[in-house]
Amino acid sequence: MKLLIKGGRVIDPAGGLDKVSDLLIENGKIVALKKKISNKGAGAIEAKGKVVCPGLVDMHVHLREPGREDEETIETGTRSAAAGGFTSVACMANTTPVIDNQGTVEFIYSQARKTGAVNVYPIGSVTKGLRGEELSEIGELKHSGVVAISDDGEPVRNSEVMRRALEYAKMFDLPIISHCEDKDLSAEGVMNEGYSSTLLGLVGIPREAEEVMVARDISLAHLAGSHIHIAHISTAKSVQLVRQAKAGGIKVTCETAPHYFSLTDEAVRTFDTNTKMNPPLRTAGDVEAIKEGLKDGTIDVIATDHAPHTIVEKEVEYNLAPFGIIGLETALPLVLKAVEEGFLTLTDAIAKMSINPAKILGIGKGTLSVGADADVAIIDLSKERTVRPEEFQSKSRNSPFIGWKLKGVASTTIVGGKIVMKDGKFCP
Amino acid sequence: MQWKRKDLLGLEELTAEEINFILDTAESFKEISLRPIKKVPALRGKTIVNLFFEPSTRTRTSFELAAKRLSADTVSISASTSSVVKGETLKDTARNIEAMKVDIIIMRHSMPGAPHLLAKEVTPSIVNAGDGAHEHPTQGLLDIFTMREKKGKIKGLKVTIVGDIAHSRVARSNIWGLCKLGAQVSVAGPATLIPPEVERMGVKVYHQVEPAIKSADVINVLRIQMERQHRSLFPSIREYSQLFGINRERLKVARPDILIMHPGPINRGVELDPDIADGPYSVILDQVTNGLAIRMAVLYLLAGGKGEAVN
Numbered sequence: 079m080k081l082l083i084k085g086g087r088v089i090d091p092a093g094g095l096d097k098v099s100d101l102l103i104e105n106g107k108i109v110a111l112k113k114k115i116s117n118k119g120a121g122a123i124e125a126k127g128k129v130v131c132p133g134l135v136d137m138h139v140h141l142r143e144p145g146r147e148d149e150e151t152i153e154t155g156t157r158s159a160a161a162g163g164f165t166s167v168a169c170m171a172n173t174t175p176v177i178d179n180q181g182t183v184e185f186i187y188s189q190a191r192k193t194g195a196v197n198v199y200p201i202g203s204v205t206k207g208l209r210g211e212e213l214s215e216i217g218e219l220k221h222s223g224v225v226a227i228s229d230d231g232e233p234v235r236n237s238e239v240m241r242r243a244l245e246y247a248k249m250f251d252l253p254i255i256s257h258c259e260d261k262d263l264s265a266e267g268v269m270n271e272g273y274s275s276t277l278l279g280l281v282g283i284p285r286e287a288e289e290v291m292v293a294r295d296i297s298l299a300h301l302a303g304s305h306i307h308i309a310h311i312s313t314a315k316s317v318q319l320v321r322q323a324k325a326g327g328i329k330v331t332c333e334t335a336p337h338y339f340s341l342t343d344e345a346v347r348t349f350d351t352n353t354k355m356n357p358p359l360r361t362a363g364d365v366e367a368i369k370e371g372l373k374d375g376t377i378d379v380i381a382t383d384h385a386p387h388t389i390v391e392k393e394v395e396y397n398l399a400p401f402g403i404i405g406l407e408t409a410l411p412l413v414l415k416a417v418e419e420g421f422l423t424l425t426d427a428i429a430k431m432s433i434n435p436a437k438i439l440g441i442g443k444g445t446l447s448v449g450a451d452a453d454v455a456i457i458d459l460s461k462e463r464t465v466r467p468e469e470f471q472s473k474s475r476n477s478p479f480i481g482w483k484l485k486g487v488a489s490t491t492i493v494g495g496k497i498v499m500k501d502g503k504f505c506p
Numbered sequence: 507m508q509w510k511r512k513d514l515l516g517l518e519e520l521t522a523e524e525i526n527f528i529l530d531t532a533e534s535f536k537e538i539s540l541r542p543i544k545k546v547p548a549l550r551g552k553t554i555v556n557l558f559f560e561p562s563t564r565t566r567t568s569f570e571l572a573a574k575r576l577s578a579d580t581v582s583i584s585a586s587t588s589s590v591v592k593g594e595t596l597k598d599t600a601r602n603i604e605a606m607k608v609d610i611i612i613m614r615h616s617m618p619g620a621p622h623l624l625a626k627e628v629t630p631s632i633v634n635a636g637d638g639a640h641e642h643p644t645q646g647l648l649d650i651f652t653m654r655e656k657k658g659k660i661k662g663l664k665v666t667i668v669g670d671i672a673h674s675r676v677a678r679s680n681i682w683g684l685c686k687l688g689a690q691v692s693v694a695g696p697a698t699l700i701p702p703e704v705e706r707m708g709v710k711v712y713h714q715v716e717p718a719i720k721s722a723d724v725i726n727v728l729r730i731q732m733e734r735q736h737r738s739l740f741p742s743i744r745e746y747s748q749l750f751g752i753n754r755e756r757l758k759v760a761r762p763d764i765l766i767m768h769p770g771p772i773n774r775g776v777e778l779d780p781d782i783a784d785g786p787y788s789v790i791l792d793q794v795t796n797g798l799a800i801r802m803a804v805l806y807l808l809a810g811g812k813g814e815a816v817n
Contacts, residue, residue: 276701277518279618279639279675349619393597395617397638 079495080104082117086125086456090132091429092445101130103452106495111448123490123497125456131428132444133165133196133453133491136406137435138230138255138309138333138381141167141198144185145174150386150473152186153193158384158406158472160195160499163488165453166436166443167196167384167406171203172231178203178214183222195498196491197453199225199441204243204254208232213243220250225439228255230309233291235261237298244302253305253331253438258291258316259357268397270343270358278346280396285313285364288357292316296323296330307438308332310383312357314367321376331438333379335405336412337478339368345478351392351399352478355385369421372430379438380430382409386474404472408465410457411484418485452495461487469502509807513625513632516641517682525683529651532796532803538575539798549578552809553608556582557599558635559615564770564794565635565645569612572801578609578809596620597627604628610808613637631808639673644804645769646679648797650687652789653724655796656765661688666718668750669728669777670699670739676769680726681707694718695750698739715750716759724765727752730777743776753779757787765789 081103088099088111100115101108136159142150150158152169159167169186171177177186183200190198202219206212208229216227227247233256234240240256247254264287269275271282292308296319299306308320311332323330337355342362345353353359371377385402392399413431416422422430436444443453462485467475491499498505507527517525538546554573556566566582573580583603596615603611612633613621618640625632636642654660665684671677671693684691685708693704694712705711712718719725730746740746757764766778766787774780783790 271702273703273706276672276704277678277707279637279641279673279678282702349622390595393623394595395615395623396619397617 079106080117080120081492081495081497082115082120082122083125083130083454083456084122086128086130088130088446089425089428090446091425092132092433093447095446096425101446101454103454103492103495106452108446108448108450108452111446123456128489129424129457129459131455131457132432132446133455133493134163134410134431135166135435135444136164136382136384136409136431137168137226137379137439139167139169139384139406140172140386140402141169142173142386143189144182149388151193152189152198153195154471154473155384155386155406156190156195156198157504158404158470160491160493160504161471161488161502162406162408163410163455163457163491164406165196165455165491165493166199166441168199168201168225168439170230171201171228172208176203176207177201177224178206178219180218180222183219183224187223195504196493197443199439201225201255202227204229204234205239210235210239213239213246216247216250216252220252224252225441226253226255226307228257228309230255230257233257233259233261237294240295241298241302244298244304244306248302248304251440253307255307255309256291256295257309258288258295260287260290263287263290268354268358269346270360272343272361274343274346280346283358285315285360288313289315289319292319296320296328299330300328305329305331310335310338310357310381311377312338312360312364312368314364317367317371317376321371324376331378332376333381333435334368334372334377335381335383336409337403337405339365339372339416340412341478349396350478351394351396352403352476352480354396354399354401355383355403356401369416372416373421378430379435380409380413380427381435382406386472387476389475392476403476403478404470404474407470407472408477408479408484410488411486412479414459414486415484452492454492455488456490457486458489459486461485461489463487512808514643514804514808515621515625515632515634517643517646517679517686518641520686522686525647525650525686528647528800528803528807529654531807532647532651532799535802535806536796536799538802539795544575545577546575547577548806549573549576549809552578552610554578554580554610554612554805555603555608556580557603557611557613558583559585559620560636562614562635565614568794568797569635569801572798572805576802576806578805596623600624600628604630610805633804633808636675638675639678640675641679642675643679644797644800645676646683647804648793648800649680649726649767649769650683651796651800652767652793653765655792656789657723660684663689663724664692664722665689665724665726666692666694666722667726667728668694668715668718668752670730671695671704671728672699672701673731674728676728681709692718692722696740696746715752715756719757720759722760722764724767725752725760726767727778729769729771730773732773747776751777751779752782754781757782767793770794
């Protein structure tokens with residue numbers, strides 16, 4: 079099985095590469111990267127005028143299987159990923175049952191093998207049942223193949239438990255991904271606390287509900303000498319805290335999601351429940367700080383926090399709607415918009431969506447170097463499209479970007495040398 | 507002018523002209539309630555549904571009487587008797603009511619944005635009769651109507667709202683309407699009950715009553731919800747009353763022609779002393795009377811009335 083990608087602008091941040099080249103894939107690996115490759119036996123893809131980059135890696139998705147197959151399955155979630163140019167996703171542990179045992183990890187791997195369009199890497203829970211009380215059997219989880227541990231959706235409230243988790247996980251080289259939220263402070267809140275919440279009469283979630291936990295987790299990572307990865311940061315102060323911690327030599331990395339630099343809490347004014355996610359959309363000042371953090375490298379990763387919910391769940395009063403939006407199929411064009419606005423270079427943007435998360439998870443993906451797995455995205459930077467709910471591959475439709483005209487699409491997604499998506503069509 | 511909106515969801519989106527138009531229309535309706543036969547045929551053949559997801563006596567009765575005096579047919583649905591208890595969604599409930607070809611749905615709900623959700627989904631006009639802590643436009647209008655009636659004009663009027671601003675839809679609708687008509691609005695209450703950045707709505711914030719009411723023309727006293735003390739928003743009703751209750755002593759600094767208003771129901775002796783509520787400054791019952799005129803005007807305008815049917 080050979081595949082030749084011809085004449086594309088190959089960008090591989092890991093190798094510091096950005097030039098027009100041919101790329102040859104054989105037996106699922108990248109075997110050659112040269113200006114001109116002639117290979118008669120290979121199927122060819124013309125990539126002239128397009129960007130050829132490592133398949134994107136999303137380290138924060140909710141695939142909902144097992145448990146909430148009405149919202150998403152591994153099959154539909156990974157198709158959604160492939161449609162967005164992603165070739166690897168790490169799925170969070172808050173399924174039913176929770177990914178806190180070997181059986182669930184093996185189920186996910188097995189489902190992914192049978193139905194998945196892209197690589198799936200399960201994330202185990204920090205505590206049993208996400209209850210924040212007793213540690214999950216992290217050793218067994220590691221052995222069965224989890225790439226990180228996280229109670230995402232819930233913070234680990236108890237600082238002692240978090241400390242021990244950090245110390246324990248370090249033995250297995252597993253990062254802890256922390257959902258930073260002081261639940262007492264966020265309480266009944268449904269949106270950012272500020273002028274918009276005042277106008278709407280909705281209960282606010284102060285930025286500090288996130289920031290005090292970011293500060294705590296940085297302190298605990300320092301105490302334990304372990305790697306902490308802060309999920310979905312959304313506030314100016316959180317960026318500042320991570321920046322300081324990095325400067326102080328603490329092993330902290332962090333991610334943000336496209337909506338945190340594309341929207342503000344003004345969007346809630348419509349009462350559209352697709353503007354409800356946790357952490358909530360913040361203010362223009364926070365958006366600026368997130369952009370700055372992306373630019374200066376404080377924010378390592380752009381992840382989607384893809385959180386599917388059914389129309390039935392979302393078409394209700396704002397207070398009653400669940401938190402979360404889907405993101406896999408809109409992330410790339412939103413990031414490209416950021417590139418166009420100039421606060422991210424294309425290379426940096428790709429790095430934050432491929433090699434950086436791959437390194438944090440230790441999954442050996444996110445590069446086009448010779449010998450690497452042939453996970454490739456071909457991106458058409460100039461193609462415009464309007465986001466339409468009926469076109470989503472995801473089982474859910476909960477996106478605040480519906481109706482937006484966005485530029486840039488993944489025209490081809492290749493996983494392990496096999497074309498899984500081309501021009502919006504899926505190849506069996 | 508001519509009324510163009512399908513719904514009345516809040517005062518935020520109305521222009522000063524639209525607000526004045528409703529107030530002027532209400533003026534002509536007020537007299538109907540003073541007649542021996544309190545009924546005009548303005549909305550004959552129209553159907554109006556009161557859809558109340560939160561208990562309310564005053565507002566519901568007021569809307570119902572307003573509709574009846576305009577000869578509309580009315581039905582009242584309260585959450586306890588509706589299909590909500592059977593797990594039906596708000597959207598389905600509304601669709602079903604719509605399918606019965608009603609003209610106006612008056613809705614009270616404990617959650618902000620609920621009437622907005624409905625307005626997007628169905629063709630009947632929606633009147634927001636209070637959505638959580640968001641807006642209560644007819645209350646705002648009747649408060650402003652009463653102030654205009656007693657003081658002659660709104661422009662330049664100094665109005666102080668005292669109490670739990672954070673959780674009050676009455677406060678928000680008052681602030682929007684009054685600021686649009688050129689009043690100077692202040693709010694006073696414990697720091698825990700003042701919502702963040704409320705100054706940006708154009709109001710001054712006080713945490714003490716005396717300086718806030720010193721030069722005021724009107725004090726609008728809000729009802730304090732007893733259950734708030736359990737969420738550590740204030741220590742006790744006793745302390746609240748001591749610090750923020752409106753009583754004779756505290757009113758010594760106020761102007762002699764001060765107006766005291768309250769949206770009701772009053773916690774007597776807590777936010778407002780009985781002798782003040784029943785005293786000469788109080789226009790609380792005028793508010794109730796005027797509420798009827800405002801609601802008649804609102805229903806009339808939303809149903810497409812042009813002014814000829816009043817007599």
